[in-house]
Amino acid sequence: MITDFPEAPLPLLDGTETTAELAEFGGDPVIPKGLRRTVFPVITKEDTFHMLRSQRSSPEKVVEEFAERYRSYVGAHSALPVASGTASLHMALVGAGVMPGDEVIVPAFTFIATAQAVVAAKAVPVFVDIDPHTYCMAPERAEAAITERTKAIMPVHVHGLPADVPALRGVCERNGTVLVEDASHAHSAGIGDSMCGSLGTAAGQSLMADKNFPLGGEGGIAFFSSDEAHQRAVSCLARNGIDYRMSWIVASFGTSQLQRLGYYDAIRARNAAELSRALDETGLFTPPYVPEGYTHSYNMYRIGLRPEAVGLEDLPVWKVKEAVHELLVAEGVPAREWQNTPIPCHLPFTHRHGFGNGYPFTLNPEAARDHTPQDFPVVRAMLESTLVLCRELRSPVEHERLQRYAAAFRKIAKRPDAIRTLVNERNYPRPPHQEAARLG
Template structure:
């Protein structure tokens, strides 16, 4: 039987463990292999009862009630529940008025679905580099990419940190184009008192089972600022005979999960602060930057390496990152790369077959570029020098587990000699030189 309880409790860490040999060199791991598994989402009796009771209701009412409740939570004006995050982004673009052949500016660093949704709307994605601190769309890069055929900016609140919406909003208004959020990582993220999903003209958001706010399987939701945008998306579905409807099972599960979302948010924020304090003390590692007035949702937690702080700046930063990655994993910390190459260098945007015969790229050949990874130097630098924790700060991650993650970073940072030796003995390639990965 699958249970939300771990096999055994992790003991609270001790200072003495930090001085023990690294696990990769024969010492004991801070988190033993038998105790490394974490489970998400949490499934409670309320979730099960809600699913059972929902069987007595009209399926469409279950979905619409969920969509209304979550729309109110976000503070959006209109909502359209969908079957997936990608379909929600597609509908957000359609609702915002994107037409075949239009250009939509997207960041080169995101999940591939951001750009695929643009193609689904029969438009052409135009890729720009990211901000070197937040890793979200760089407003200056976006400004340089605007042409007379640009219809929308599509920033991604990557990892759960809202993009620079004030700057992008001003840019969009100056050029008379739409601002469409990809809020798929950003459940409960905010700028001031406004929640991601309610910041632009439209937004799409994934609600799949590995997100901070999970539905039962796949799901998504599109938000719109005006009734005209909402009606445009609904009419599009009807006219084309597309079934993007959300499952009532997913909605019923989401309805009870929504009640616990504020609790999950507080646990993640606590664990992120705990880990951030530890990272700041190592010198070698830095936590995510959060601009003033922004609330990070921590769907992912991207950690930046500072080799110069450990006397390792004579080594290639990507090799230091790889060596550190191996040492952390041996200690039981599930650090990883998330993405390893800019999205425009993935096969669908290199071959540009689209729907066949190059459509919709053929509608606007002037917007098409044959990109190389080097076209996005900030993205490459970020991929070279950062690692990610994905689910490891969420509830039900135990407090003692979060403490042990923090201690693993401290333990590795104390051993620049081991990092150097590993780099000098290894043959590490830059991330984009490997096979492109979706995640």
């Protein structure tokens, strides 16, 4: 029988891990091979029993039950369960009143679905730079991009940190636009007592299986602040014959998983806090920034580099990043890049074929601009100087594993000489944004 149960427990730290030779240079890795896999989501007998019981109800009722429970949890006015995160963003935009040819301001750093959903709504995405601390949309950049055809601003709560919604809401109020959230990373994240998904006119959220709140496969949900916005989205589906229905199997799994979401959130917050303390001690690495009063859900955990803190300021930061990436992976830490160039530099937005013959970009040619990475200096600088952990802070990640992640960062920070050696030997050819666009 195939099982996801670990083959063996991770050994406890014995104190020698941070002073041993780096694995890249022949030493033992901090996390041994064969013990590196993390499993998520957790599937329990309660999930199985709930899905079996759900077969006694109609598919529509199962989906409605899930949507209502999750809507109540988020605190939104109304909800529309759909088949994917992209579908949820599409419906959020339609519900907010976005029409063909309208402009929707989106951040240049996000997953490509954010901008693709704007095209699905037959509108034109207008890309802006991000805040250098939060990596979310910069409100001043959004306001500078507004034209008479701007209908919506769509910030992304990237990696699970809420965007500066108070400032962006002010931008919308001053300019007569609506705020639509991309909350696909932000399950249980929020500002004060308000949860992401309930902060704007509408919101879209992915519920696919690798998110912090996982459903059984692909799924999404759109939230609305009024009956009018909700009805707009529902009418669009009926009028155009679009089948975005959520599977009852997906919804059933989500209903039972929702009961454990608070536990997942607490474990992830604890793990993030402990790892952040460890990174602060290294000098080389910096943890994510979280403004006062914000709840970060850590769908991803982005780590910054400070080469100057360890005497590597003479090296290009992107080369230091490449070397550190190699060293971390060799130690068993699954660090990733997660995007290598701004979204407007990906093929759908450089070629702009759209639905054919350039539609919907042809509806508003002035808004359809050619971009290079140099147009978004903050995004480019972030991509050159940061790495990401994706699933490695979630339950059921063992505490021993988290301690070993921290030990690996400490181990590498103690060896700037090894980083310099890799940079010199590998001769990394080009910054990430000069390579072919990659997702994830």
